[in-house]
Amino acid sequence: MFENFTSFDIITQSDPSVSVHGIRGGSGPPLLLLHGFPQTHHIWHRVTPQLVQDFTIVALDIRGYGASSKPSGIAQYSKTVMARDCSVVMENFGFTSFFVGAHDRGARVAHKLLVNYPDRVRKAIFLDICPTLAMYSKTDFEFATAYFHWFFLIQEAPLPETMIGLDPRKWAELFMGGRHAGLAPFDAGVFEEYVRVLEDTDAVHAMCEDYRASASVDMDEAKDDLEEGRLIHCPLRVLWGRHGVIERCFDAVREWKDVAAPDVNVDGASVDCGHYIPEEAPDVVSQNIKLFFR
Incomplete structure (x- = not known):
């Protein structure tokens, strides 16, 4: 599925038991790819073949997901900590300046990466x-x-860990299949990967901790960032599903402009798909990455 990619596990903090898993391949300027919930780096399997000739791709399982470590405690899943993971991984490969493509939870990590490491990210989608x-x-x-x-x-x-753990496969089928396109966008083998992770009780707990962090420490950090003028300083493009919640409930470009410096270009558009854009519309994602990061 990821031909000519190599896998890695990199320690990202002083505790040697905590590492981040990912894959690396391709050639060209470095591109970091981050996935969403409840997925892994496998969401990019239809995108990476279109990009390997143009970018050196690093696709991670963000902390708590997939094969990455699942440390205990809400503080371990603050987006500051998870953004540091990304910075450490890229620096480990010698990449001190890179592009970022991120979906869903991964984009929450990427948002903090842009704010905390403004000199690292050239552009982001x-x-x-x-x-x-x-x-x-x-x-x-x-x-x-x-x-x-x-x-x-x-x-x-x-509570949520127990309910999901009663039937992880059914949870995945109903939750992921309950959106616009049902289960049709998912490759069968990739979907099995998502189910396998949901069958890991430590992974489910870590995912819940990720969300608990977003509803607590991440909210506090976001308020502090705005009050203290810590904003996004690189060009940003936002794509959202025309058949999803962002389209119905938010003005995505306006919301991202509100957390970006006044002179930063923020643009975006809807895509004719639902939430899982890398799997539903990989050609659109690949085209935007090539054009916007050119």
Whole structure:
């Protein structure tokens, strides 16, 4: 599936038991790819073949997901910590300046990466996301209904962990298949990878901790960033699914402009698909990466 890619595990903090897993391949300027919930780097399997001739690709399993470490504690999943993981990995390969493509939860990590390491990221593309603070603070009935998992997964452990663990496959089928396109966008083998991760109780707990962090420490950090003028300083493009929640509930470009410096170019457009853009519309993603990062 990822031909000519090599896998790696890199220690990203003082605790040698905590590492981030990923794959690397291709040639050209470095491109970091980050996935969403409840997925892994496998979301990019239809995108990477179109990019390996143009970019050196590093695709991670973000902390708590896939084959990456799953340390205990909400603080371990603050987006500051997860952004540091990304910075350490890229620096380990000698990449001190790079592009970023990120979907869903990965784009929340990438948002903090752009804010905390403004000299590292040249340009970024975010997929089907608005800033966490904006989405929580502007929650209405329609958003809460469509994104029920934002409020389910943050419940005190072990409630959501127990409910998902009763039948991980059914959870994946109903949750991921309950969006616009059903299960049709997912390659059968890749979907099995997602199910396998959901069958890991440590992974499910880590994913819940990721969401709990977003509803607590990440919100506090986002407020502090705005109050202290820590903003995005690189060009940003946002793509969102025309049949998804971002289209219905938010002005994505406006929300991202609100957390970017005034002189930063922020643009975006809807894509004729649902939430899982890298798997539903890989050609559109690849084309935008090639053109915007040129």
